[in-house]
Amino acid sequence: MNDDACRIVTLTTDFGQKDPYVGVVKGIILSRFPQAQIIDLNHEIPPFDILAAAWSLKISIPYFKAGTIHIAVVDPRVGTSQRRIALEMNECIILAPDNGLTTPFIASAKKAYALEKPQFFLSSVSKTFHARDVFAPVAVRLLSGIALRDLAVEVDKQSLTKVEGLEPTVEPGSIEGLIVYVDRYGNLITNICAETKSQIKEIRIGSRKLKLAAGSYGTIDDGEAQVLCGSHGYLEIAAKEASAQDLLQVKSGEKVFVTTV
Amino acid sequence: MNDDACRIVTLTTDFGQKDPYVGVVKGIILSRFPQAQIIDLNHEIPPFDILAAAWSLKISIPYFKAGTIHIAVVDPRVGTSQRRIALEMNECIILAPDNGLTTPFIASAKKAYALEKPQFFLSSVSKTFHARDVFAPVAVRLLSGIALRDLAVEVDKQSLTKVEGLEPTVEPGSIEGLIVYVDRYGNLITNICAETKSQIKEIRIGSRKLKLAAGSYGTIDDGEAQVLCGSHGYLEIAAKEASAQDLLQVKSGEKVFVTTV
Amino acid sequence: MNDDACRIVTLTTDFGQKDPYVGVVKGIILSRFPQAQIIDLNHEIPPFDILAAAWSLKISIPYFKAGTIHIAVVDPRVGTSQRRIALEMNECIILAPDNGLTTPFIASAKKAYALEKPQFFLSSVSKTFHARDVFAPVAVRLLSGIALRDLAVEVDKQSLTKVEGLEPTVEPGSIEGLIVYVDRYGNLITNICAETKSQIKEIRIGSRKLKLAAGSYGTIDDGEAQVLCGSHGYLEIAAKEASAQDLLQVKSGEKVFVTTV
Numbered sequence: 164m165n166d167d168a169c170r171i172v173t174l175t176t177d178f179g180q181k182d183p184y185v186g187v188v189k190g191i192i193l194s195r196f197p198q199a200q201i202i203d204l205n206h207e208i209p210p211f212d213i214l215a216a217a218w219s220l221k222i223s224i225p226y227f228k229a230g231t232i233h234i235a236v237v238d239p240r241v242g243t244s245q246r247r248i249a250l251e252m253n254e255c256i257i258l259a260p261d262n263g264l265t266t267p268f269i270a271s272a273k274k275a276y277a278l279e280k281p282q283f284f285l286s287s288v289s290k291t292f293h294a295r296d297v298f299a300p301v302a303v304r305l306l307s308g309i310a311l312r313d314l315a316v317e318v319d320k321q322s323l324t325k326v327e328g329l330e331p332t333v334e335p336g337s338i339e340g341l342i343v344y345v346d347r348y349g350n351l352i353t354n355i356c357a358e359t360k361s362q363i364k365e366i367r368i369g370s371r372k373l374k375l376a377a378g379s380y381g382t383i384d385d386g387e388a389q390v391l392c393g394s395h396g397y398l399e400i401a402a403k404e405a406s407a408q409d410l411l412q413v414k415s416g417e418k419v420f421v422t423t424v
Numbered sequence: 425m426n427d428d429a430c431r432i433v434t435l436t437t438d439f440g441q442k443d444p445y446v447g448v449v450k451g452i453i454l455s456r457f458p459q460a461q462i463i464d465l466n467h468e469i470p471p472f473d474i475l476a477a478a479w480s481l482k483i484s485i486p487y488f489k490a491g492t493i494h495i496a497v498v499d500p501r502v503g504t505s506q507r508r509i510a511l512e513m514n515e516c517i518i519l520a521p522d523n524g525l526t527t528p529f530i531a532s533a534k535k536a537y538a539l540e541k542p543q544f545f546l547s548s549v550s551k552t553f554h555a556r557d558v559f560a561p562v563a564v565r566l567l568s569g570i571a572l573r574d575l576a577v578e579v580d581k582q583s584l585t586k587v588e589g590l591e592p593t594v595e596p597g598s599i600e601g602l603i604v605y606v607d608r609y610g611n612l613i614t615n616i617c618a619e620t621k622s623q624i625k626e627i628r629i630g631s632r633k634l635k636l637a638a639g640s641y642g643t644i645d646d647g648e649a650q651v652l653c654g655s656h657g658y659l660e661i662a663a664k665e666a667s668a669q670d671l672l673q674v675k676s677g678e679k680v681f682v683t684t685v
Numbered sequence: 686m687n688d689d690a691c692r693i694v695t696l697t698t699d700f701g702q703k704d705p706y707v708g709v710v711k712g713i714i715l716s717r718f719p720q721a722q723i724i725d726l727n728h729e730i731p732p733f734d735i736l737a738a739a740w741s742l743k744i745s746i747p748y749f750k751a752g753t754i755h756i757a758v759v760d761p762r763v764g765t766s767q768r769r770i771a772l773e774m775n776e777c778i779i780l781a782p783d784n785g786l787t788t789p790f791i792a793s794a795k796k797a798y799a800l801e802k803p804q805f806f807l808s809s810v811s812k813t814f815h816a817r818d819v820f821a822p823v824a825v826r827l828l829s830g831i832a833l834r835d836l837a838v839e840v841d842k843q844s845l846t847k848v849e850g851l852e853p854t855v856e857p858g859s860i861e862g863l864i865v866y867v868d869r870y871g872n873l874i875t876n877i878c879a880e881t882k883s884q885i886k887e888i889r890i891g892s893r894k895l896k897l898a899a900g901s902y903g904t905i906d907d908g909e910a911q912v913l914c915g916s917h918g919y920l921e922i923a924a925k926e927a928s929a930q931d932l933l934q935v936k937s938g939e940k941v942f943v944t945t946v
Contacts, residue, residue, distance in 0.1 A: 179608035181468035183484040189463045194489035202711045207703035211665050223705040228716035239665045242640025290640035292655030347701035348732055379764025379812035394814030404733050404761045440869035442729035444745040450724045455750035471870055472926050500926045503901025551901035553916030
C-alpha cells in the first residue's frame, strides 16, 4: 500500500447526530478499510436543504488535500429513479445523489459518473439508506485503489441536476444575491464575494439598509447587524456577541441587494 | 501486534454532545491505546431511555466487523449496586451496565461477565462516570489482547436484566408492536419486521388507520404519514419531506396494531 | 518518526456541530499530518462563554496523555488586537486566544508564548476564523516536531488575561462558590471541591437550602435537587432521572453559599 496515499473521507449529511446512522456509515468504511480517516464535515444540514449542503461543501472542500473522497447525502428523493453520481475533480472525488448537491463543482469537474454497478454496493440495498448501502461501500473501493471508471459508468456532466441560488446576479452597478447559509452564531452568509465590500454604495436585506463593519466581529456596533468579509470569502451579515438572524428576523433564501460604485 | 486485529470501539451513550464527557472517554482510550479507532454510534439517546439505546445497538451492530468492542452507557442508576457487564458475542464484545441495554443480544450471547475487578479500572472510580472510570479502561485491556475471562467474572446470562418492548406480540392474524425509536426526521420506527408489510390487512396507531406507501419516502402522498419498509428491516411510519411524528403527534412507546391476511 | 510520540490533538470550541467549521479544522490538520488523532472535547460551549470553556478544559485535560495538544477557541474578539497564545505545561501544550480561556493553567504553566509568526499560519489569515488559519497550522508544526520556542515568541505568563469565577472564596467557616457549568442532564456543577462535602453544615443556592445526597444520582430523593460529589471532583447539584436546572430554575453564574463545621 502506498504510504503517502490520501485516506481521508469526509461526510456531509442531514442525518443529524441523534441517531446511529452516521456511526453505521463509519462502521461500514472502517470495518473494510481500517486506515481510512473519516472527518465529519457537517451532519446538521437542515433536513432536505440541498442548497445549504452544496454551500457547505463549496466552502470546505478547498481545505482538504488531494485525493480526499467527499460523501454528501441530503436526499429527500432516495429510492426513486434519481441517480447516484460521482464527480472526478482535479483534487478530489465527490459522491452524492444527483439532486443538485454537486452544483458548485460541475463546471470544473473532469468527469462525471453514475453509480449503477450493484456488485460494488452492499449485497442488499435498502430503498432509504444509500449512504450506508451505496456510497460507503463505493468509497471503500476507491480507498482500496479501484479507479472510478471501473466502479461506475461515465455520464455527460451536463446531464447532472443543478440547484439555483449559489451564484448572485451581477449587473453593472448592482448585485442581487441571497442568504445561502445561516450558521450557529446566527451569522447570515451571502453568496456575494467578499472582494465586493470595498465597492459597496448601499447594501440592503429586504427594505432594510445595512452598515459596513470596519473589521471583524469585534468591530460591529453593539446591537446592530452589519456586513463584514466572512472567513470563507463571502459577505456575511453578523452581530457582536449576538445573532444577526435574531436581530433581523430573516432566514436562508432571503435576498440581498447591493448597489456598487 | 497483529496487524489484522480489529481495533474498532463504538460508543453509544445519552451523554449528548454539549459536554466534554465523550471526549474524555476517548482520551482515556487513545492515550493508552493509540491504534484504537473510536466510532461515535450515538450520543443523543434521550436521557435515561434504555429502550432507545438497546434499539440503536440492535440495528447498528451488524454493520461492524468481527472483533469490534461496543461500549453502551445509558445509566440512570450508576453508582448503585447495579452490575457492569460484558457480553461475549460471536462477532463482538458489548460492555454496558446491567440495566437492560443488552436485551437484544442476551439470547445469542456466548458468555456473560460481570466487571468487578477494580485492578482493571481507573485507580479512582467515581460514583457517576463509569464510562470513563470502568468501561474505557476495560476496553483498553481488551484492545491490548487481554481476554475477557481474565478481566471479568463469568455470570449466568439468564441473570441479566432485560427491558420489555423490543419484540412485538405476534398472534395468528394480528401483531401488536410499538414505536421503539423516533429519528431526526420524525420517522417512527416500529419493532415489527419489514417482511410483514406484504401481509398487512390493516395497520393502526392508536385509533388511526395508516396507508401503506408504495416504496420509499419519495412515494408517500404529500401531507400524510404512511408505512414503509425501513432501512433497518422494520416497518417505519414516515412522511414525504416532513415529520411523521409532527403529523401524528405520537411518541416513542406508542402501540401499533396490525391485522394480517 | 518516533512511534511512541503522542499525536493527540483535542478541540474545544463554541462552533457547535451544525456547520462545517470543525470539519475544516480537522481537514487542515489531517491533510498535513495524517497520523494526528483528533478528539472533539467540546464544540457546544455556549457561544462566547469563556468561563464554561475554561472549566471544560480544566476537568478534561488530566485524562489525556503527555504530549497532547489542546486547541481551545471561544473567541468573541477574534480579529481584534487580542493575542493568540500557547501555554507549555508539564504534560501538554494549550493553544488559545488570550482571553481567559487558559486561566486554570497559567499558575502551573512552564512557559507562555504569543503566536505571532505568520510564516507558520495559513498563507491567508482571515479576520474571523483563527482555529482554521492560525491554531490548526501551528498544531501541525508541533506534531511535526518543531518546538514551541521556534514557532512563537515567549511572553511573561503574568501578562495573560484571566477570567474570574473559577475559584471559590474560602473563609473560615464559609465558602462562596458558583455554578460554573450546566451539563446536558441539567446537573449544576459548582467550583467547590468535592472533599468539602463532609464538612458542610448548610448549603444554599440563592435563598434555597439544599440537602446532601447519600451517594450518586440513584440515591437522590425523587423530585428534589440535592448535592453530591461530582465525577470531576467538585460539588454538583443534581436530580434523579431529572434536571436540577429545571427544578431550581437557575443558570450558570448563580452563587452557591456553604457554611462549614
